[in-house]
Structures are given as structure tokens and as C-alpha cells.
Amino acid sequence: MTVSNVVNGNLGRVSPATAATVERIVQERGYVPSGPAQSLATRRTRLVGLLLPARDGGISLLGSPHDVSVAGALEAGLRERDHHLMLRAVQDAREVQDSVQRWNLDGVVVMGFTDDELRALDLPEDVPTVVIDASADGRAGAVRTDxxxxxxxxxxxxxxxxxxxxxxxxxxxxxxxxxxxxxxxxxxxxxxxxxxxxxxxxxxxxxxxxxxxxxxxxxxxxxxxxxxxxxxxxxxxxxxxxxxxxxxxxxxxxxxxxxxxxxxxxxxxxxxDTAGKGRAAAELLLRLIHGDNPRDRVVRLGVELVVRESTGPASVD
Structure with missing residues (x-):
């Protein structure tokens, strides 16, 4: 059971020293756990959905450099913890429920929606959720810039x-x-x-x-x-x-x-920090998935001024 707990991410049941030993042996032997077997053992799929607004004309879901950077860092943060990201465009609450149930998602990250649109999506209460750049209720986590x-x-x-x-x-x-x-x-x-x-x-x-x-x-x-x-x-x-x-x-x-x-x-x-936004969303969601129940579920990232060539003194009439 000790090896199973480490491989399946249940580190709270294993001492840090033991977990490090197991992880070293797993890496040395090139062991790759079976996804279906892990799902049966843990009742988790390790699938996380990134839900984005459906765009007219079926164009790319990631329509800006900001979205690309956040999504890339989110995927990397999840992949480091052996979780996988699925992108899905949604228009209404029915499509949200369909995504969660059809793919048996362990958690959901929602990006690109206004507060009013989020409320209309009626996100499932029993699925760990993190919203990016919007206000969350007390149940969901939130990551946003100042x-x-x-x-x-x-x-x-x-x-x-x-x-x-x-x-x-x-x-x-x-x-x-x-x-x-x-x-x-x-x-x-x-x-x-x-x-x-x-x-x-x-x-x-x-x-x-x-x-x-x-x-x-x-x-x-x-x-x-x-x-x-x-x-x-x-x-x-x-x-x-x-x-x-x-x-x-x-x-x-x-x-x-x-x-x-x-x-x-x-x-x-x-x-x-768009990459930091994605990493913070991954970390917060994984804590919610694994039942850590963080007291502070809102992460707010700072900003800074970068001066280049496009700003200068006001012209004098």
C-alpha cells in the first residue's frame, strides 16, 4: 500500500523520507503506472477540464497571448503532478454538466467568463473548481491579477x-x-x-x-x-x-x-505574471482535488510597470 499511495499521490499517508525513496526507485526502474488501474484504485481520472467561452465561427479557443501563456503554465503545472488537461468550449450550464460527467473530470478551471456568465454556468458543487480572472463563491478557488x-x-x-x-x-x-x-x-x-x-x-x-x-x-x-x-x-x-x-x-x-x-x-x-497565474491555478486546484481545503482560496498576483518606447512626455499644444 505504501508504494500505491506514493504513485497515486496520496502523500499524506506516507512519511516524506519514505515517499522520496519510493519515487527514486520508481524513476530508476522506469515504472509507468497504468492509467485505468489508477482510476479504479483512486476513483480519480487525473483529468482536469479547462472551460473557455465558445467563440463564434469555431476559431481558436486560445484567442490571445494571455490565454496561451496561462493555459501553457496550467498544463505544465498539472503535468508535473501527473494530471492531464482537456480544453473544452462551453456556452451554457448544460455543456458544463456534459463535460464534467462525460469525461469524469477530477476538477475544472474556468477562464474568460464574466461574473454574470459564471453564475449562469451553474458549476457543479461537487467538482473542485478554480476560476481565473473572475469572482468565485466560497466553494471555488480564484486566481486573478491586481x-x-x-x-x-x-x-x-x-x-x-x-x-x-x-x-x-x-x-x-x-x-x-x-x-x-x-x-x-x-x-x-x-x-x-x-x-x-x-x-x-x-x-x-x-x-x-x-x-x-x-x-x-x-x-x-x-x-x-x-x-x-x-x-x-x-x-x-x-x-x-x-x-x-x-x-x-x-x-x-x-x-x-x-x-x-x-x-x-x-x-x-x-x-x-500570466505564467504564474497558470501555475497558481494548477496548485490551488490540486489542493482542492486532494482535499487539502486551503483556508485562503483566493490568489491575487501583483503587477509592475515596464517602460519601453511607446510612452513619452505629453505633447504641448
Missing amino acids: DVGGGRLAGDHLRALGHRRVVFCGPTDSRSPVVAGRLAGLRDVLGADPVTVVARTSYEDGLAAGERIAREHPSATAVFATADLLAAGIQAGLIRAGRRVPQDVSVLGFDDADLARYVSPSLSTIRQ
């Missing part, structure tokens, strides 16, 4: 550069707590409501938004976008419309995705 703090960092940076006419650009019509938090933080620093321009989180929408900002808000000296992918498009749209970045308009993103370093001019941004 979005309000990120908005304040953005406001502090732009104000220090002399910017007062700032445009906030993102999916402000989505009721997303992420977007709302970043806008609230920016508003706290600026002391007034910035002009808001609605745009989906895509390069193409950013391109159109940049041209629209140049046309409809010619006095704006800075734009704060809710994601680097969007900010890169906005920057290109402004340049296409004849505005210089940052001499005429500064552009500030959020995430610190790889593309922020590759576009020209390179993007100033608010860095969030």
Missing part, C-alpha cells in the same frame, strides 16, 4: 509624463471585472473619467480603434489599452492615421506579452 493596481500604475505613469487627456480602450461593454478593475484604477489616479473607446481584444479591432481615436479624439495625448495585443493594433492605427507614437500620442498596454518587445516602437506596458 487589475485595479495595474490601472493605478498606468495612471501614475501617464500623469508623471504630463498626460491629462487619456483614452481608455478595451471591451468596456463586456461587464468584465478585469476591464472594470483596470478602468477603476486609472480613474483613481486621473481623478476623472477618461474617454472610453470600445474594442474587442484583437489586433484588427485595435487597428480600427487607433484610426477612430485619431479621427474622433484628436486632442488625446495618451491611450491605455487593456491588452498588449489591442495596444499593438491601436499603435499601428494611430500611425496609419498620421499620428506619431509617442511624440503625438503615447500608447500603454497590459500583459507584457512577447509581442510588446517586437512591435515598433516597442510597447510600454503593465506586466502581469
Whole structure:
């Protein structure tokens, strides 16, 4: 039973020294446990579902650099503990129940939904659950970035550069707590409501938004976008419309995705630890699956300002 407990992850029943000895012998002999046998012995499948919003047109579920980074780190964290990740797009509570029951999932991670959408999904109470970038009830765990703090960092940076006419650009019509938090933080620093321009989180929408900002808000000296992918498009749209970045308009993103370093001019941004978000979600979910019942089920990750070429002093009229 000692070997079985170690192989099946029941480390609470085995001393650390014994567990280390068993794991060393297992590695030396190249032993690979049978998945079906483990499922029968533990009544667990070691399958975790990552549930994402179904997108129109059947396009990729991981539609942004943020989602790709979080999902990759989540998968790696689960794989290190011999668990496996399954991606599934869902639209309603019926599809959630179908995913959990059909695949007999040990746990669920939910990403990309607003608080209202999460409530409508009616997540099963008997399945360990972690939500990313949304509010959780007392039963589920939650991992999120300090979005309000990120908005304040953005406001502090732009104000220090002399910017007062700032445009906030993102999916402000989505009721997303992420977007709302970043806008609230920016508003706290600026002391007034910035002009808001609605745009989906895509390069193409950013391109159109940049041209629209140049046309409809010619006095704006800075734009704060809710994601680097969007900010890169906005920057290109402004340049296409004849505005210089940052001499005429500064552009500030959020995430610190790889593309922020590759576009020209390179993007100033608010860095969030997307890989850390995925790892934290994996760790928290595994604790819930194994009955650790952590007292603090909310993980909040910090942010930092990264200054590159796309922000500069406000232009003087």
C-alpha cells in the first residue's frame, strides 16, 4: 500500500523520507503506472477540464497571448503532478454538466467568463473548481491579477509624463471585472473619467480603434489599452492615421506579452505574471482535488510597470 499511495499521490499517508525513496526507485526502474488501474484504485481520472467561452465561427479557443501563456503554465503545472488537461468550449450550464460527467473530470478551471456568465454556468458543487480572472463563491478557488493596481500604475505613469487627456480602450461593454478593475484604477489616479473607446481584444479591432481615436479624439495625448495585443493594433492605427507614437500620442498596454518587445516602437506596458497565474491555478486546484481545503482560496498576483518606447512626455499644444 505504501508504494500505491506514493504513485497515486496520496502523500499524506506516507512519511516524506519514505515517499522520496519510493519515487527514486520508481524513476530508476522506469515504472509507468497504468492509467485505468489508477482510476479504479483512486476513483480519480487525473483529468482536469479547462472551460473557455465558445467563440463564434469555431476559431481558436486560445484567442490571445494571455490565454496561451496561462493555459501553457496550467498544463505544465498539472503535468508535473501527473494530471492531464482537456480544453473544452462551453456556452451554457448544460455543456458544463456534459463535460464534467462525460469525461469524469477530477476538477475544472474556468477562464474568460464574466461574473454574470459564471453564475449562469451553474458549476457543479461537487467538482473542485478554480476560476481565473473572475469572482468565485466560497466553494471555488480564484486566481486573478491586481487589475485595479495595474490601472493605478498606468495612471501614475501617464500623469508623471504630463498626460491629462487619456483614452481608455478595451471591451468596456463586456461587464468584465478585469476591464472594470483596470478602468477603476486609472480613474483613481486621473481623478476623472477618461474617454472610453470600445474594442474587442484583437489586433484588427485595435487597428480600427487607433484610426477612430485619431479621427474622433484628436486632442488625446495618451491611450491605455487593456491588452498588449489591442495596444499593438491601436499603435499601428494611430500611425496609419498620421499620428506619431509617442511624440503625438503615447500608447500603454497590459500583459507584457512577447509581442510588446517586437512591435515598433516597442510597447510600454503593465506586466502581469500570466505564467504564474497558470501555475497558481494548477496548485490551488490540486489542493482542492486532494482535499487539502486551503483556508485562503483566493490568489491575487501583483503587477509592475515596464517602460519601453511607446510612452513619452505629453505633447504641448
